[in-house]
Amino acid sequence: MQKKKKFQKDSEHFYIVESSEKDGFKLKGKIWIEGKEGTFLGIGRAQLLEKIKECKSISKAAKTLNMSYKKAWDLIDSMNKQAKNPLVITKVGGAGGGRTELTEEGEKILNQFKELYEEFKKFLEKEINKF
């Protein structure tokens, strides 16, 4: 079996997806996309993108997720730097004094990740039934 032992410090790796229970057992798993600089997108980061889309503000999104502004900003920065084009942009000025939005690429990747997440749940559900 191919394997790699590695301790993952980054807290957003610790989101566990699970199947339903079968005979007292559940299949559990984690999934994320890694780029050259480490994590690019996982469940935690996808949640952050989702909240930014809703709130149009990094600070509001961070608050909803009980995350510091700095942490949220660092995660966005990490995603923006690793993606071909930024996923999140902040437009300064204007009526509301500036707002943060997902770019077209941000929307696309978020949707793809949500699909991946759904496929992963289906996968776990299908596989637990083989045991």
Place this chain on the structure above:
Amino acid sequence: MQKKKKFQKDSEHFYIVESSEKDGFKLKGKIWIEGKEGTFLGIGRAQLLEKIKECKSISKAAKTLNMSYKKAWDLIDSMNKQAKNPLVITKVGGAGGGRTELTEEGEKILNQFKELYEEFKKFLEKEINKF
């Protein structure tokens, strides 16, 4: 999104399976079966079963995996207690002074887990190509 934040202490959770690289990105994941008492079977435990099958000895299997005898024994004990029937048995006495073997159930579950692992690799490979 359904999610659960939980720090996993058990070292055998930290085996990461990964897809091949696509445009600088890889899809990574972990997978394991959880029973009522916590982890039942993951990549680390499956490896231990595999080695016991090969070596017919807990101490030799543990040594090959750079694992203490106690750790190996604890993992086996945890699997044996959670499964309907033990996965590993030790037959005392006889010509070689006793040997440890996988039971029929142990063999079956190990094979099922190996299949799951292969399916998971295929899943990651298929999904990375959607991005």
